[in-house]
Structure formats: C-alpha cells, structure tokens
Amino acid sequence: MVKERVIIFIDGSNIFHAIRALNIKIDYDRLVKFLSKDKYLIRAYYYSSMPRVEDVERDTPEWDSLMRQRKFITELKNMGIKPRLANLRKLSSGEWLEKEVDIMLATDMLALAFRNAYDTAILVSGDSDFCYTVETIQDLGKRVINATFKRNSSPLLRAVSDEVIILDDYLDLIIMEKPKPKEEQKPPSEERKEETKKEEKPSFWRRLLSAVKNPSALFV
Numbered sequence: 439m440v441k442e443r444v445i446i447f448i449d450g451s452n453i454f455h456a457i458r459a460l461n462i463k464i465d466y467d468r469l470v471k472f473l474s475k476d477k478y479l480i481r482a483y484y485y486s487s488m489p490r491v492e493d494v495e496r497d498t499p500e501w502d503s504l505m506r507q508r509k510f511i512t513e514l515k516n517m518g519i520k521p522r523l524a525n526l527r528k529l530s531s532g533e534w535l536e537k538e539v540d541i542m543l544a545t546d547m548l549a550l551a552f553r554n555a556y557d558t559a560i561l562v563s564g565d566s567d568f569c570y571t572v573e574t575i576q577d578l579g580k581r582v583i584n585a586t587f588k589r590n591s592s593p594l595l596r597a598v599s600d601e602v603i604i605l606d607d608y609l610d611l612i613i614m615e616k617p618k619p620k621e622e623q624k625p626p627s628e629e630r631k632e633e634t635k636k637e638e639k640p641s642f643w644r645r646l647l648s649a650v651k652n653p654s655a656l657f658v
Contacts, residue, residue, distance in 0.1 A: 441476070441477055441478035442477045442478065442557050442558055443477070443478045443480055443555075443556045443557045443558070444473075444474055444477045444478065444479055444480065444556055444557065444558045444559070444560055444583075445479075445480045445481055445482070445483070445550060445555065445556040445559055445560070446470055446473055446474065446479070446481075446482040446483065446560045446562065447483050447485070447543055447546065447547055447559060447560065447561050447562065447563075448466070448469075448482065448483065448484045448485065448519075448562040448563075449485055449539075449540075449543060449561070449562060449563030449565060450484050450485050450486030450539075451485075451486060451487070451539060452562075452563045452564055452565050452590060453562060453563070453587070454486075455590060456564065456586075456587035456589050456590045457587070459589050459590075460587070460589065460606075462609065462613050463613060463614040464612055464613060464614070465612060465613060465614045465615070466484070466514060466517060466519060467517040467519075468611060468612050468613075469562075469612045470482045470517070470518075470519060472608060472611045472612055473560050473562070473583075473585055473603070474560075477558070480555060480556055481520060482518070482519045482520065483519070483520050483521075483522055483543075483546060484514050484519050484520070484521050484522065485521075485522045485523075485524075485539050485542055485543045486511075486521070486522075486523055486524075486539065487523060487524040487525065487526045487537075487538075487539050488504065488507050488508070488511075488523055488525070488526060489504055489525070489526045490525055490526075491504070493526075511523070522542050522543070522546065524537060524538040524539050524542060540565065540567055540568070543563075543568070544567075544568060544571040547559050547561070547568075547571055547575060548571060548574060548575065551575045551578045551580050552578065556580065557580065557581065558580065558581040558582070558583060558600075559575060559580060559581070559582050559583070560582075560583045560585055561582060561583070561584050561585070561595075561599070562585045562586070563584070563586060563595070564586040564587065564589075564590040564591040564592050564595065565590075565592060565595065566592035566594040566595050568595060569592075569594050569595055569598050572584075572595070572598050572599060573598055576598075576600070581600045581601070582598075582599050582600055582601075583599060583600065583601040583602070583603060584596055584599035584601070584602050584603070585602075585603040585605055586602070586603070586604065586605060587604075587605050587606055588604060588606050591604070
C-alpha cells in the first residue's frame with residue numbers, strides 16, 4: 439500500500455509566539471515525527487528570519503540572541519529539517535522588521551504542489567494569511583492539514599483546511615523531555631557516620647548466634 443506523501447511547512451514565528459505564551463519548549467524532531475506518523479515524509483521546512491551578522495553589534499544582548507538563533511538553526515539541520523531564512527531588517531528607529539517569511543512559505547507550498555512533490559501539505563501555523571494559498575493547493579488536488587496551537591489559531595484557516603490538529607492536545611508527544619534529576623547524594627561525612635553506626639550495631643542474626651553459643655546471654 440502506497441503511503442501518503444507529506445511535506446511539513448513550519449511557520450517559525452507563529453509557533454514561537456504560541457509556545458512562549460504556553461511557557462514550553464518544542465522538540466522539533468519529535469514534532470515532525472508525530473505529524474508524519476504513518477505517512478511518507480518527503481521533507482520538513484522551517485521558516486523564520488534572522489539579522490545579518492554585519493548588522494548586529496558584538497558583545498550586546500542582540501549579539502547573544504543571534505548566536506542562540508544560529509545554534510538553533512544548526513540543530514534543526516542536524517534533525518534533517520531544512521531552514522528557510524529571510525533577513526530581518528533594522529529600521530532607523532532601532533526596531534527589527536520581519537519581511538518575506540510568509541511569502542517564502544506560501545511560494546514553496548504552491549511550487550511543490552505544482553511539481554506534484556507531495557499529496558498532503560502539513561501547515562504548522564495559525565495565520566489566516568495562508569487561507570488563499572491553502573485553497574489554491576486544494577484546487578490542484580492536494581490535501582492540507584493545519585497543525586496549530588489554540589492560542590493563535592485562526593478559525594478561517596481551520597475552516598478551509600481538510601484536517602486540523604490542535605497541538606495543545608498532544609504536548610506530551612512534542613515538548614522537550616526534561617532531564618531526569620540526579621539522585622541526591624549525602625555528604626561523605628554523613629555516609630561515614632551511617633557506615634560506623636552499621637558496624638557498631640550488631641545484626642539480629644549475629645546476636646541470635648551469640649545467644650545460642652552462650653545460653654546465659656538469653657537471660658541478660
């Protein structure tokens with residue numbers, strides 16, 4: 439039986455705001471495996487934007503943030519997730535402006551649908567701007583699954599999609615696993631005290647054996 443071919447399109451900015459509000463961290467490798475379960479995964483894309491290195495001053499909070507972003511992008515690549523990045527533009531006011539990311543995602547969804555690269559697109563976003571893109575892809579005979587968090591989920595996008603996955607209902611399958619706490623170790627001094635007590639206090643069987651060898655001890 440031929441499996442359904444899927445490509446996953448992750449709207450990084452949209453998901454970032456949702457998980458920040460929920461105060462959770464997503465394991466994107468687990469997310470991709472969950473969404474593509476029982477399907478044939480062609481590829482997963484992650485769309486976001488970053489400042490150019492030359493636009494950020496070193497030894498500043500912005501520089502530290504950029505280094506964390508670069509590390510995160512490297513981790514995505516190691517998971518087999520392909521990043522699609524636009525450049526953040528710095529305005530004269532000092533604020534950063536994100537441009538082109540939604541256009542990149544929509545263009546890839548449409549272009550790959552025209553090339554018959556997938557049967558179903560899994561759009562991880564809650565942005566209603568993708569509604570027309572979804573309907574155009576459906577006109578090409580493709581299905582669209584919308585995976586989204588409740589907090590920033592668009593009713594319009596859910597309505598036009600063929601299937602909806604509310605990620606809040608599957609957090610245990612997609613969040614980062616917390617490291618197991620190490621067993622509490624007592625200070626060496628406490629361990630030595632306990633060992634000394636064990637040595638000083640004879641065991642029940644040792645006392646019983648002594649009593650058998652020396653019957654008078656039973657009456658002490």
